[in-house]
Amino acid sequence: MCVTASHKTASFELLERLSTHPAAIAPLISAHSDCVQGAVVVATCNRFEAYVEMDEPVTAAAALGVEATLLAIESATGIPAEDVAGSYRVLQGDEVAEHLFAVASGLESVVVGEGEIAGQVRRALAQARTDGTSSRELERLFQRASEAQRGVKNSTALGRAGRSLVRLALELADSRIADWSSLRVLLVGTGSYAAATLAALRDHGAEDISVHSPSGRAQVFAGKHGIRAVVSDAYAREAAEADLVITCTSAETTVLSAAVIAAGTAASLAAGSAPRSRRRMVIDLGLPRNVDPDVATLGDLDLLDLETIRLHAPLEELQATDAARQVVRDAARRFADVGERRAVEPALVALRTKVFGLLDSEIARARARGDEDGSTEQALRHLVGVLLHTPTARAHELAAAGRADEYAAALETLFGVAPAAPAAAASVPRLDVAG
Numbered sequence: 160m161c162v163t164a165s166h167k168t169a170s171f172e173l174l175e176r177l178s179t180h181p182a183a184i185a186p187l188i189s190a191h192s193d194c195v196q197g198a199v200v201v202a203t204c205n206r207f208e209a210y211v212e213m214d215e216p217v218t219a220a221a222a223l224g225v226e227a228t229l230l231a232i233e234s235a236t237g238i239p240a241e242d243v244a245g246s247y248r249v250l251q252g253d254e255v256a257e258h259l260f261a262v263a264s265g266l267e268s269v270v271v272g273e274g275e276i277a278g279q280v281r282r283a284l285a286q287a288r289t290d291g292t293s294s295r296e297l298e299r300l301f302q303r304a305s306e307a308q309r310g311v312k313n314s315t316a317l318g319r320a321g322r323s324l325v326r327l328a329l330e331l332a333d334s335r336i337a338d339w340s341s342l343r344v345l346l347v348g349t350g351s352y353a354a355a356t357l358a359a360l361r362d363h364g365a366e367d368i369s370v371h372s373p374s375g376r377a378q379v380f381a382g383k384h385g386i387r388a389v390v391s392d393a394y395a396r397e398a399a400e401a402d403l404v405i406t407c408t409s410a411e412t413t414v415l416s417a418a419v420i421a422a423g424t425a426a427s428l429a430a431g432s433a434p435r436s437r438r439r440m441v442i443d444l445g446l447p448r449n450v451d452p453d454v455a456t457l458g459d460l461d462l463l464d465l466e467t468i469r470l471h472a473p474l475e476e477l478q479a480t481d482a483a484r485q486v487v488r489d490a491a492r493r494f495a496d497v498g499e500r501r502a503v504e505p506a507l508v509a510l511r512t513k514v515f516g517l518l519d520s521e522i523a524r525a526r527a528r529g530d531e532d533g534s535t536e537q538a539l540r541h542l543v544g545v546l547l548h549t550p551t552a553r554a555h556e557l558a559a560a561g562r563a564d565e566y567a568a569a570l571e572t573l574f575g576v577a578p579a580a581p582a583a584a585a586s587v588p589r590l591d592v593a594g
Contacts, residue, residue: 160213160221161250161258162228165206166269169246171466175447177207177243179411180235184209185292187231194220195227197294199287199301201262203279204324204446204465205269210259210301212294221251256300257491260307264487265317269469272317273324277308278351300494307490317483325356325407328442328468329363332403335440335461339364345389345401346370347415348408349380352444356405357384369397373410399423400432405442406449415441416451420460496558503558505578506567507551513576518543 164177181202188198188211196212209228213220229240250258258267263280265272284301287293311317336342344365346353349372360368370377371389381388389397398404399420406415443450443464455462518539525535557566571577 160224160252161208161210161255162225162247163206163208163250163258164243164247165208165267166469167267168248169207171205171446171469173238173243173246174205174207176236176238177232178202178204178446181207182286182290183235184228184231185287186290187234188224188227189292191227191230192223194223197287197297198227198292199283199297201280201283203276204444205469206262206267208259208262210255210297212296221249225249253491253495256303256494257487259300259304260487260490260494261484263304263308264311264483265308266311266483266487269324269465273327275324275352275355277305280304280308299497303490303494307487310490311483311486314486315483324444324465324468325352326359326362328405328444328463329359331468332440332442332463333363335438336403340366342367342402343400344368344403344405345397346386347398347404347406347449348372348445349374349376350407350409352407353380354384356407356444357386360405365403369401371397373408373414395419395423396426396430397423399427401439402437403440403442405444407444408449410445410449411447413451414445414449415443415454417453417457420454420457503554503563503566506563506570506576507554509576509578510550510570510574511547513574514543514547 164174166174169177181200185198185200188200188209189195194214196214198212199210201208201210209231211224211228213224229243232243233239259280261267263277265274265276268276280301284293284298287297339360342365344360344367346356346360346368347370348356349370353370357368357370369387369389370381370384371391371394372380375391377388377390398415400423404415408414437459439460441450441454441460441462443462446465448464450462450464452462452464454460521539522536525539530536554563554566557563567578
């Protein structure tokens with residue numbers, strides 16, 4: 160099952176709060192009950208999703224999964240369940256795979272086709288492995304999601320049409336910037352987003368670029384990329400004097416505010432640097448937000464944040480192609496087929512165990528009667544192989560049609576063969592999972 164809140168169902172303010180301490184949530188979900196087999200949390204700038212594997216026989220398993228997720232969110236972020244109500248959806252069964260495959264392929268992003276999400280999905284699984292919250296089925300789900308994403312990228316035009324949030328933000332800024340080469344740019348952040356931002360800035364023609372890191376990694380990043388590092392003492396002044404500030408850090412508190420810019424302006428004036436007469440721009444790509452909204456109150460500054468990007472993204476130009484959706488649907492169907500076949504495996508194992516047990520008994524009797532050349536044994540093994548072929552093929556056919564339970568019931572009725580019963584699970588209270 161999946162509990163999903165995205166830009167389609169929730170405000171950016173709520174998504175911002177949900178993204179605080181996301182790594183702590185999956186372990187809390189997994190620890191909620193023995194019925195929870197595993198959990199993987201995907202938290203990005205425009206979505207929060209918890210993928211949870213539940214013990215299938217549990218009554219109201221989805222309700223328990225939602226309860227585990229909401230309690231984990233509250234424990235890790237302080238957001239009570241009532242604040243999340245109405246802002247999430249609950250997906251179950253086959254629809255979970257199709258949804259994740261679409262997410263990983265960029266089909267559900269603010270900017271359809273954006274490329275960052277594929278890496279974020281892979282890192283979510285890696286985090287779950289590190290925390291020990293993954294499971295066999297979640298591993299299979301997320302690995303197939305990466306395969307589906309590559310299939311969409313390689314076989315459709317979506318990858319070529321899609322743009323990253325970084326590049327879209329710069330394109331939106333393009334209408335307000337006459338000459339990128341004349342800009343004084345300050346980049347705040349040194350992660351993968353910062354590297355992508357730097358590449359996009361250079362593609363636009365920006366040359367005067369410096370970097371500051373709240374965590375103290377600016378010098379290393381600057382040396383690697385051939386730009387200037389800004390130390391903490393000079394940060395406010397650099398922010399005030401820059402024509403364009405782009406923030407993309409994982410800091411949990413804002414790194415730029417009206418007060419910081421005011422302090423930087425005062426420092427510039429004290430040093431004898433008269434401020435230039437021009438409009439400035441701040442682009443905030445952080446989640447949680449890196450920039451305090453009060454910078455928008457400064458008369459000579461424009462703020463472009465994720466909320467603005469969402470509202471102005473030219474989605475009509477970036478709609479997913481029918482081919483991309485079909486690739487995702489086909490991949491989800493294959494995933495479900497394999498899952499259904501696994502569902503019938505216990506019944507097949509029980510049947511084969513019964514038949515092979517009888518076979519071994521008959522072979523032992525034949526040997527006791529003097530089958531020295533093994534001809535009887537060979538004939539018996541061939542006969543059993545022929546007899547098992549049809550019920551095995553039918554098992555897979557019925558499983559693909561979602562009728563594995565009927566197959567198991569037929570075996571028990573005809574041959575008295577039943578799969579090993581799963582461990583009984585305690586009943587749980589039902590919850591309203593409508594979200």
